[in-house]
Amino acid sequence: MIYLIKTIICSGLLIGIYYLLFDNETNHKLKRAYLLASLIFSLIVPLLAFENTTEMIQTDTITYIQSSTNSTIITARAFVSESEAIKPINFFYAIYLSVSILLLFKFLRNSYFIFKLTNKNHKIKGRAYTIVLIENHTAPYSFLKYIFLNKVDYLDNKVEKEILKHEETHVLQHHSLDILFLELLKIFFWFNPFLPFYKKAIQINHEYLADESVISVFKNVSSYQYILFQKINQNNSVKFTSAFNYLTTKKRLIMMTKTTSKKVALCKQIAIIPLSALCFFLFSERTEAQTSQNKATIKNPNLNTHLTPSSNKDGITEEDMKIYKAIQNKYKTLSKNGKDSIWKTENIPAEEQAKLKKMYLNMSAEQQAKVNIAFIKRPSAFLPSIPSTKQYNSLKDKTEYGVWIDEKKVANTELENYSATDFKHIFISKLHGRAKEGRIYKYQADLMTKKFYDNYYAKWEANKDACLMLVKVKIKEGAHSK
Known part of the structure; x- marks a missing residue:
């Protein structure tokens, strides 16, 4: 979920930057690269991570393990409310899958329709593209390596060279692949509200690129503009295709005669670098790289206050401490690897348990922290x-x-x-x-x-004042400090 949110916000920020800085620029190749890179960047950057170095101070944490001699087992119970325990049907997944399947169906249907046109109509194969002659009276349009033209207009030589060059540019520059990429993204990320803005920007930029190519060859802007006016009412093309339409014509005509200051254009291009770095910092993951610091600190026993038995401020004598440790160590052995301690507390006789308990309750808090066998109060009964x-x-x-x-x-x-x-x-x-x-x-x-x-x-009531015997085990863990 966090990934999706970051992807949406990142894509929105990048398309906002595009409309703010580049929409009216004349470097259409750069604009195309920016738009496609922005989509890919917004998908990838939330998955990237960079390291943040922190110091790790080694500390001793004391974990308490219950002795097997106790008949009553202490269990940490994670209570779940009735509404939490009863898992509801996840309607969000159902809605997501339904919309995605619908969009996939539309994508496949439109693709099938286009390829059906290419198969059932007469084709003229060229070196770089294939002309498909169709019966419908429609404005020229292109898809992948195909240029779709009205059969009668083509045979009567009514298709202007400028128009053919325009569609040829769409084919040679592979503009259809950009649209297909967007349509596939829409299937899986249809909930991203910024994808329509990307599609609109990419499509109009394709037209700018094709117009630029036509003007560079024929050198007659006014003549080409007149031809466009004749074509805008003939658009009956299908989805994914590059075609003429009325809504974009005005912007295209303005862009044909527009010039941009080289200094301004350069400054805007340079601005991409810090803006990309900012997006990377905002939307990538940060991980902690730990460096070890050799400090030995002691952590107090991690027991709930209401379970900790009382201690004696003065404590017991050093001689009694030696006796306590001698008794507990009789029931300690090493594991096969020679590193871990195994406590056989089930072998401790009742009289020694009673002796240990009496001595433990008379220890000071500091002394209690130094021994391995400990005693705690019984937890409250379950209601x-x-x-x-x-x-x-x-x-x-x-x-x-x-x-x-x-x-x-x-x-x-x-x-x-x-x-x-x-x-x-x-x-x-x-x-x-x-x-x-x-x-x-x-x-x-x-x-x-x-x-x-x-x-x-x-x-529980009969033994509520009794104590439970536990074993404390020290484990290493890292305490971070910036």
């Missing part, structure tokens, strides 16, 4: 939350939800054996990262029946 009927029915969709009832994974069809009022608690968590691997559903729904919830709450 009752009965699912609504609408929310409950949405859980039956196995592509959206994985369902657990009383801490056991069940098939979504199992919900048919219950009603929403059979449950006393629900929590829904969205799956992220590796949790999504191998699963078709996006959310995990945990339900507690009334009996299971009552037992859960009774156990």
